[in-house]
Amino acid sequence: MNEETRMSIQEAVIVEGVRTPIGRRNGKLAGWHPTDLLAHTLKHLVEKTGIDPGSLDDVIAGCGRPVAKQSSNIARWALLGAGFPDHVPGITVERACGSGQSAVNLVNHSIVAGEFHLAIGGGVESMTHADLGPMFNPSYGAPDWYGDWFEERYEGRMIGQGLAAERLAQKYGIVRQEMDEFSVRSHQLAKKGWDDGVFQRHMAPIDYRTADGETGEMTRDEGIRETLSLEKMATLKTPFLEGGQITGGNASQMSDGASVLLQADRATAESLGLKPIARIVGAGVAGADPVLTFEGIIPATHKALDMAGMTLDQMDRVEVNEAFAPVSLLWLKEFDYPIEKFNSYGGAIAIGHPLGASGPRLLCDVLSQLEHHDEQYGLVVICTSGGMATSTILERL
Numbered sequence: 001m002n003e004e005t006r007m008s009i010q011e012a013v014i015v016e017g018v019r020t021p022i023g024r025r026n027g028k029l030a031g032w033h034p035t036d037l038l039a040h041t042l043k044h045l046v047e048k049t050g051i052d053p054g055s056l057d058d059v060i061a062g063c064g065r066p067v068a069k070q071s072s073n074i075a076r077w078a079l080l081g082a083g084f085p086d087h088v089p090g091i092t093v094e095r096a097c098g099s100g101q102s103a104v105n106l107v108n109h110s111i112v113a114g115e116f117h118l119a120i121g122g123g124v125e126s127m128t129h130a131d132l133g134p135m136f137n138p139s140y141g142a143p144d145w146y147g148d149w150f151e152e153r154y155e156g157r158m159i160g161q162g163l164a165a166e167r168l169a170q171k172y173g174i175v176r177q178e179m180d181e182f183s184v185r186s187h188q189l190a191k192k193g194w195d196d197g198v199f200q201r202h203m204a205p206i207d208y209r210t211a212d213g214e215t216g217e218m219t220r221d222e223g224i225r226e227t228l229s230l231e232k233m234a235t236l237k238t239p240f241l242e243g244g245q246i247t248g249g250n251a252s253q254m255s256d257g258a259s260v261l262l263q264a265d266r267a268t269a270e271s272l273g274l275k276p277i278a279r280i281v282g283a284g285v286a287g288a289d290p291v292l293t294f295e296g297i298i299p300a301t302h303k304a305l306d307m308a309g310m311t312l313d314q315m316d317r318v319e320v321n322e323a324f325a326p327v328s329l330l331w332l333k334e335f336d337y338p339i340e341k342f343n344s345y346g347g348a349i350a351i352g353h354p355l356g357a358s359g360p361r362l363l364c365d366v367l368s369q370l371e372h373h374d375e376q377y378g379l380v381v382i383c384t385s386g387g388m389a390t391s392t393i394l395e396r397l
Helices: 003-008 034-049 074-081 099-112 148-154 161-172 176-195 230-234 266-271 297-308 325-334 355-373
Strands: 012-019 058-062 090-093 118-126 206-209 215-218 255-265 278-287 317-320 377-384 388-396
Touching (some): 012 034, 012 266, 012 355, 034 074, 058 074, 058 099, 058 355, 099 255, 099 278, 099 355, 099 388, 161 325, 255 355, 297 377, 317 325
Parallel strands (some): 058 090, 058 118
Antiparallel strands (some): 118 255, 377 388
């Protein structure tokens, strides 16, 4: 690396992050257009930081299912809906459940490279308004997006995520009892997160309007079940496989929500009077078997740690997205990490999983945890369909 190149590298920091409370599919946020849902978080972020939105170099937003009302370039339409000047650009990226986390990582890389000085990364998903498609609903039949060469290679072996979760549990010897116990834990800890004032630190309350016309202010995640028991969990059916183990209770909830983070190079942040709260010290994306789809969380974890030059025992908090209980339990089987620091205020099983928003949501929540406990490092890992996973390590400043 020559001196000229070295001088162009900037230190990237996170200035602030916000998220909406997460709503159930067809719940309190059902009346919100997904573009407006993202615009709400953009407006809240600008109000909270006091920045001039006209100084933004770009807005990168992830959307896991860019179809129906959240198709096209939702990032651009949302920033204009939020009142940002016409000259501010926006781009939407799609990496399924890792879309929003990829957006944040991409902004970080662009700042480090000197292309951006001030930008927003985040994501949105309204599973109320998006056609969930064949990967979520087997009644659709086989997807039509693979192409002949892919089909020839995988010989019709691709399956929906629910059945893939069943096979993951079978492969690694994860049984329903431990999945159900982990899921009840998720709800209990998510409730504790709200009761202890952890989640409120980066929350963007929102006026809700349901499809039935009910209105009010939403200040708390909607999906948390405060009285869920193992006995109730044991009664739930297994829709993906007769005699299987995956139920609606040990899988993530289909949800609506949005989350964004303001990112900058340190010099720009300081010149604007903005105090950095964190920085990304490691990030990764990995691929694995697209049929089993969830195993990418293991190499993605290693990639982020390798980039940071760190070891897992240096992480004060770890969040592995609870797409299905066996995904998080697989990570725990693979890595020797204390469970009390793992998904320590619940996860997507309780809070919900608005695909494109889940990565930034987790980053905001990890920041909240690090601030609440006066800790320094947090790791976020998300599996995605197609056998990939994304990862980010945050250092609280």
